[in-house]
Amino acid sequence: MWFINALSKAGSLSCFSVLALFHIRSGGTLPARLIRTTYELGIRCLPVISIVALFSGLVLGLQGHYVLARFGASGMLGTLVSLSLCRELAPVLAAVMMAGQAGTALAAELGIQRSTEQIDALELMGISAEGYLVGPRLLVACFVFPVLTALFTIVGITGGWLSGCVLLNQDGHSYWSAVRLAIHSKDINECLTKALAFGLLTVALCAFQGFNAHLHGEAGARSVSVATVRGVVLSSIAILVADYLITALLV
Amino acid sequence: MNAMVSDKITTPDPIPAPEELLSVQGLKKSFGTKQVLQDVSFHVPHGGIVAILGRSGTGKSVLLRCIVGLLPYDEGQILFRGKNVDTPPFRAPLLKACSYVFQHNALFDSSTVLENMLIPLRARGELSESAQFQKAKDLLGRMELEDASNRFPAELSGGMQKRLAVARALVTDPEVVLFDEPTAGLDPIRRNAVFEMIVKLQRESRFTALVVTHDVQEALIVSSRIVWLDAGCVAFSGTPSAFEAQEDPKFSLFRDNLQALKQSLR
Numbered sequence: 001m002w003f004i005n006a007l008s009k010a011g012s013l014s015c016f017s018v019l020a021l022f023h024i025r026s027g028g029t030l031p032a033r034l035i036r037t038t039y040e041l042g043i044r045c046l047p048v049i050s051i052v053a054l055f056s057g058l059v060l061g062l063q064g065h066y067v068l069a070r071f072g073a074s075g076m077l078g079t080l081v082s083l084s085l086c087r088e089l090a091p092v093l094a095a096v097m098m099a100g101q102a103g104t105a106l107a108a109e110l111g112i113q114r115s116t117e118q119i120d121a122l123e124l125m126g127i128s129a130e131g132y133l134v135g136p137r138l139l140v141a142c143f144v145f146p147v148l149t150a151l152f153t154i155v156g157i158t159g160g161w162l163s164g165c166v167l168l169n170q171d172g173h174s175y176w177s178a179v180r181l182a183i184h185s186k187d188i189n190e191c192l193t194k195a196l197a198f199g200l201l202t203v204a205l206c207a208f209q210g211f212n213a214h215l216h217g218e219a220g221a222r223s224v225s226v227a228t229v230r231g232v233v234l235s236s237i238a239i240l241v242a243d244y245l246i247t248a249l250l251v
Numbered sequence: 252m253n254a255m256v257s258d259k260i261t262t263p264d265p266i267p268a269p270e271e272l273l274s275v276q277g278l279k280k281s282f283g284t285k286q287v288l289q290d291v292s293f294h295v296p297h298g299g300i301v302a303i304l305g306r307s308g309t310g311k312s313v314l315l316r317c318i319v320g321l322l323p324y325d326e327g328q329i330l331f332r333g334k335n336v337d338t339p340p341f342r343a344p345l346l347k348a349c350s351y352v353f354q355h356n357a358l359f360d361s362s363t364v365l366e367n368m369l370i371p372l373r374a375r376g377e378l379s380e381s382a383q384f385q386k387a388k389d390l391l392g393r394m395e396l397e398d399a400s401n402r403f404p405a406e407l408s409g410g411m412q413k414r415l416a417v418a419r420a421l422v423t424d425p426e427v428v429l430f431d432e433p434t435a436g437l438d439p440i441r442r443n444a445v446f447e448m449i450v451k452l453q454r455e456s457r458f459t460a461l462v463v464t465h466d467v468q469e470a471l472i473v474s475s476r477i478v479w480l481d482a483g484c485v486a487f488s489g490t491p492s493a494f495e496a497q498e499d500p501k502f503s504l505f506r507d508n509l510q511a512l513k514q515s516l517r
């Protein structure tokens with residue numbers, strides 16, 4: 001029973017996303033909406049992504065230094081840091097942080113627009129509310145998530161170098177050459193594929209929850225809080241599940 | 252009570268005459284066990300202003316929302332130009348022709364006042380960009396909102412928000428306008444101005460208006476037909492003068508509320 005329920009939810013989520021992208025031009029001013037969304041989704045998330053990336057790299061460098069030293073493999077630090085960041089940590093952590101920062105904002109904004117009848121008003125004007133409000137966000141997510149994930153990887157690897165080579169006196173030269181040797185185009189592919197998938201999932205789920213905030217038996221402020229919580233929890237879970245599936249398929 | 256309700260002056264005819272633009276027939280709507288609309292039928296003639304009156308909570312807003320399809324209803328029919336508009340694909344002609352003023356305004360709060368006016372114009376896409384701009388500015392001027400055009404709705408007073416909501420609904424030259432309390436919270440001068448504007452624009456562009464309002468005296472002056480809802484039914488439907496001629500205290504208390512207040516305090 002729950003399986004059928006989940007399947008039908010997934011179905012309506014996909015319909016919602018396809019509709020949003022299909023009607024993206026509805027209501028006009030698409031360039032302005034794209035710019036605003038890029039700012040909200042991309043620029044506003046830059047600080048948090050950079051800070052999280054830096055500290056993830058620092059910790060990885062630190063742990064890696066001591067753990068690899070046990071096996072006498074200190075020279076592998078660059079390999080460890082770069083591969084774990086690129087293939088796994090950067091896509092997942094960046095997406096979870098984006099869900100926390102941009103996803104919650106999106107779910108809350110749409111939830112309020114639903115509860116103050118703004119979405120109804122758009123529909124009555126003949127504008128597709130999915131296309132007008134959600135379409136640009138899905139489109140922008142397709143390039144903002146990969147770009148921010150790439151940034152996360154670069155800042156993280158630099159963080160690893162800071163703690164391993166600057167603070168713990170490993171050889172910086174061999175760190176960077178290990179990084180260069182470790183990362184293949186296949187790893188970059190995996191990183192960007194994951195970022196794209198997580199971006200679409202996060203934005204679609206959070207937007208879907210906010211857009212349908214009135215359907216969970218609550219009204220007004222409570223409906224917005226319920227939608228926001230559902231959005232961020234569901235997208236975090238979806239990111240981890242999708243991470244496993246994509247890794248299993250690509251490895 | 253029942254005797255009073257059945258005391259209707261004009262029972263609306265079941266088959267709409269050709270000049271009826273919009274007709275509502277036997278509409279029923281309940282929320283759970285609470286039946287809000289029990290059996291609502293009335294007609295809106297082409298080019299008329301129909302005022303829907305009734306006590307707070309009788310289901311006037313629910314009725315308007317059912318007409319445009321924002322709420323599903325349980326039974327009944329809604330005809331627009333004689334065609335059923337019950338389901339989404341058939342509702343399109345009605346939606347294309349109509350604008351809606353929400354009771355709580357539903358202004359787009361992350362857009363400026365001017366943007367709020369431009370959004371419906373862009374959705375139509377009939378005018379050039381500069382003509383859209385000009386039109387929005389004109390109507391804002393008529394609503395005394397031109398100074399606020401770069402502000403956000405949250406920065407306006409309640410009355411200004413209401414006037415913006417009315418202006419936004421009228422900017423696209425709709426054929427039918429559904430007003431849900433267009434004058435709630437306005438001072439008497441502004442209230443008159445809004446009614447005056449509705450009537451003037453109605454004469455200019457011949458739209459058909461369905462106005463839910465609590466301003467009974469004003470409604471009697473501006474409208475061509477009064478529909479009085481009570482307990483989920485149409486208790487009266489007819490001309491304003493017929494409404495004024497009603498002796499029944501049920502009507503007169505509502506209509507001549509000032510005298511009623513004076514009397515009860517005497």
Ligand SMILES: Nc1ncnc2c1ncn2[C@@H]1O[C@H](COP(=O)(O)OP(=O)(O)OP(=O)(O)O)[C@@H](O)[C@H]1O
Nearest residue numbers: 282287305306307308309310311312313314354465
């Ligand atoms: N979504 C809803 N769920 C449950 N009950 C509702 C809902 N919307 C309206 N109602 C009920 O329907 C009845 C009619 O509400 P409506 O908003 O239509 O009143 P109204 O005639 O517009 O009143 P007012 O003049 O105060 O605006 C009320 O009793 C209200 O409690």
Ligand SMILES: [Mg+2]
Nearest residue numbers: 311312354431
């Ligand atoms: Mg109401």
